[in-house]
Amino acid sequence: MESFSLQNLEIINNEADVKDIIVEPLLKFLDYPQDSIKRKDSIQKLVITKGSKKERYRPDYIIFHEDKPVIVIEAKTPNAILEDFIYQVSGYALQLNQSFKKINPCQIKVLTNGKYIKIFGWDEVTPIYDTAIGKIDYAHLKSILGPQKVFSLFTELEQKLKNPLYNKLGFIKPTKGEISKVFFEINNYIWKKEGMKPTDAFWEFVKLFSLKMDNDKYINKKLMNNQEISMDDIFFSTNYIDKNLSLFPKQDPIKKIFNNFREELEILIIKEGKKRIFTKGEELNLSLDTIKYVVKRLEKFDLNDIDEDLNGRIFEVFLRAAVRGRELGQYFTPRDVIKFMVKLAGPNENTKILDACCGSGGFLIESFAYIMNNIPKNLSKSKHEEIVKNIKENLIFGVDKEEKVVRLARINMYVHKDSSSKIFRLQDALDKNLTIDPTLPDEEQQQYKDAKEVLINGAFQIVLTNPPFSSNYKMKDKDTNKSDTRILKNYTVVGKKNSINSNILFIERYYDLLELGGKLITVIDDSLLNAKNQASFREWILDRFHIKAVISLPFNAFVNASTTIKTSIIYLEKKEYKSISKNKIFMAICNNVGHDDSGNDTPERNNLNIVYSKWLDFNKDFSLPDIIIENQNKSELLTCSLQIFSIDYSKMSSKRFDAFFYSPELQNIYKKINSLDKNKFIIKTSKEFTLQKSVNAKYVQNNFNTIFNYIEVGSCNKKGDIVSSQSNNLGNLPTRARITVKAFDIITPKLIGCLYSTCIINNDINNSLVSTGFFVFTNLSERNSYLLWSSLRSELVQKQFYYLSSTAVQPELSKEFLEKYVKIPIPINEYADAIYEDVKLCTKLRHDLDHKLNAISNNLKFDTNLSFK
Incomplete structure (x- = not known):
């Protein structure tokens, strides 16, 4: 099995070839019984929608398990853009699932055109697996698409559904839309009833949410181990609250549980060196009525089994509904941008990753999920557990300066089944010496000591980050004891300048911390790529990094943080100082990254999926024809066509790094002007x-x-x-x-x-x-x-x-x-x-x-x- 590979790929010309040469051999390799496979002729057409339009459609294949449809597969011609047909398999999977109660049997949808294969969760438009056909990791493919994995999803769910108590409580897996609506309503209720500031209300919600996640994890563990559960085990419920209040009318049971939870975490701080999430003695500062309301709104959801994408969005969704990140001094990177950057980096179980501006931990959580999904599946249980333990304890690190944001990142990592002990709160991650302020409490001084053992030059393979744009450091005077001056004197990128922005300094900081060949993938404001006064910084980059890719993000990329600042993603690879760079540079200009000018989700228009597909193509032989695709909504703010292209490294200079300057549409304009009738112009x-x-x-x-x-x-x-x-x-x-x-x-x-x-x-x-x-x-x-x-x-x-x-x-x-x-x-x-x-x-x-x-x-x-x- 392990030596299996698809054959005759070079003769694929049409959809029938895609089925015969790709789909049929893969289904055989994956060991699906023939009686579990329905092919197009025997599949019923259903009505699906695309916007306001309706159409009748049936996929090429449906895989069944115990008479339930579990996988929908669609084959397309080799020249088809797969992103254009996600709506078909999504709509069909939705129709299938709506015919069942309490369960969504169709969990997977697959699209292939003979060049690429994309695998999605049934209600997602971002692939869980996306690769060129010639680059398929067959062992990994089997681990996510094989019968053992797919059918086990239902074994686990059916096992839960057989439990009378689980059924009695009516636990359901929430969709993103459901959880967003509930969070919005919870937020409004807390504001009205408690009269809190947005950030304070948010933090109280975090405390309750932590208890909910902890309880769901505990219940699911007992269910999967065939252990009996009682109503008392389910403490995050109105039933539990009412029962305990009847026995102890003056004692709020949820506040008591929170205090116990906080003390358990305190023990881990003392015994295992975990990092603080809640302050010593911190209370749950909500009234009983508000607590009961929040519990009532969340108790029906089983949050332990939500998919990784929604899992990663939990805090992001609430922040959008409640305070928009700016209230916390944060501009959270859109989830689709994070997922794209992590895929570009391609971390594995041996990769050490850093984000020294980690905010709520978006890059760290997505990296953890990506690595976990790509661990080889043909391992013994003990070896698998050893790798997972190493990932949690030794591979993923974060730093931030804001106390509440760091605590948020830690709890975010905690509820994602990951260690929270590798996220440090430092007063200034740009201080290369990590100078310890002797007036800090012992616990915070210990963080600096721990961080010094981790933040070692050359220690990391990948940096994924979105550093702050606006912070400015000034060389105030010759007194090197001044914090800014003391920090800046260790940076070569400063040159002769008396002041410099923090995002420039972070590039040098990351350069030091990366090993040779290490990857730096960062969101960067476009002024660093194209402003005349930043030419010396760009020269500094050219001396120290290979530029692998520049992807322009649309003006509305950060609209949910209430800013339209123009940004890009730049992918840099650390090189020997002033060594020659020869390969071409991949570039793209996006007009949509999953939402519109108003911040509303537009997953079907997300350019980043096709950009990533073309990135995979580009890396085969570093060639790529220019691609220009008109924007579907030309009324959007300063919109343009989606453009994917590459340029010779020799064309890149410190004059401009931004993709706009090298735009194929701009080059086409020059060609058109030069071809105008010389008798008329x-x-x-x-x-x-x-x-x-x-x-x-x-x-x-x-x-x-x-x-x-x-x-x-x-x-x-x-x-x-x-x-x-x-x-x-x-x-x-x-x-x-x-x-x-x-x-x-x-x-x-x-x-x-x-x-x-x-x-x-x-x-x-x-x-x-x-x-x-x-x-x-x-x-x-x-x-x-x-x-x-x-x-x-x-x-x-x-x-x-x-x-x-x-x-x-x-x-x-x-x-x-x-x-x-x-x-x-x-x-x-x-x-x-x-x-x-x-x-x-x-x-x-x-x-x-x-x-x-x-x-x-x-x-x-x-x-x-x-x-x-």
């Missing part, structure tokens, strides 16, 4: 026009009290209209009101958030001031103004602005990149005559229409005797 750059400069200080002084009409960037709309302005003396206008304009000047915004808002200055607003947020093309005749305006507003030019912009918070096009890279096609000859006459006519009609509308309003006659009281 001449290609120019902005250097061939005059750009108006800002007025100098003397002009401001001389005209300080002069009244000007002022046009702000927001005064222009995408139709090319100036819709508003303000008048005031120069001294009272914003300091950005510093560019003078005259008739036939063209103003076009630098900010890409204002794309297409390019306007012509007309005679009515001659000699106005405009914001320095505009480029102002001046000294133009009426004809040249109209021709240039028509070109600047075109998609060919505005998309250049979009892809060439830089910085992360408010990306804009710099003057340097406008002059160097933007190509402007200007109409000429008879074609120019036609364009000029059209624009001239439209301008006159618009002007006449505006005056007519104003005249209608101004000429209305009112009864002036009306009295308004």
